[in-house]
Amino acid sequence: MKKAATVLKSNSIRVTPQRLGVYKLLREEKRHFSAEEVYAKVKNHFPAISLATVYSILELLKEKDLASEVRINLDKASFEAKKNEHHHFLCKKCGEIFDIHIELCPTLKRRETQGHSIDKFQGYFYGVCKNCRGK
């Protein structure tokens, strides 16, 4: 895997420690983070970083297609490093988000439906996760 700094540069993002910190966090821990969580984590390395900076870095990574925002939670956004198209599952007990890798049916893969042209499709699943089942 390419070094994080190289990826940023090749996307014409000026490399700063804060940006590197946020991007590496998303790439290395392969889970979903709220902006607050990113802030808390990155703060360990850069105590002076501010929440607003975290938001602006996340926005930048989104624009450059290095991160994506998931809105399966009703109250706040989650962020993850960009991966192949996949879908999400939200556990209503523990609140954790899981990636769902499922091959979608042809109907959902169409790039057009009812006259609308489709750029992107996101599948959101809700239920109880395997850890919480039987508790």
Next chain:
Amino acid sequence: MKKAATVLKSNSIRVTPQRLGVYKLLREEKRHFSAEEVYAKVKNHFPAISLATVYSILELLKEKDLASEVRINLDKASFEAKKNEHHHFLCKKCGEIFDIHIELCPTLKRRETQGHSIDKFQGYFYGVCKNCRGK
């Protein structure tokens, strides 16, 4: 179709003019409303109603499964009267939300995946709607 007041009663919701107003709006105009839009509309009939009341009524309708909340928009919730399971399309040009009625593939109809049990599936489509295409 049953009268709105009857539906509320049979769901053990005490009928008040405000509740009736909100519920009838969602049932009769079959589109998606933000809380602000519901407020503006219902205000025509009940000038004294407050936004907080609108939120609390929407919450109540959701609990009783008479309305549902859609979060295809990143910044605010949309509400609609409960219908059969369907999916949503958000136009990135005009911001309008359209219902998408598509038969799901068997994979998505499973009530279980990767060990998680699934209550609900929501498909979100993003793109350019038929009205905005070719503009």
Next chain:
DNA sequence: TTTTTATATAATAATGATTATTGGAAAACT
């Protein structure tokens, strides 16, 4: 390496959606 220049950051403040509170009004029950 130093200087320059543009951009990024920190530290607020501001905004906008949603939720909590509270006192008083209306409905249901006795």
Next chain:
DNA sequence: AGTTTTCCAATAATCATTATTATATAAAAA
């Protein structure tokens, strides 16, 4: 009617996100 319960309006409070701005810093130029 009197009592109790629930509802509602009118804030105020909260929480996520965005805007602002003065200072700091990375990359480019000298």
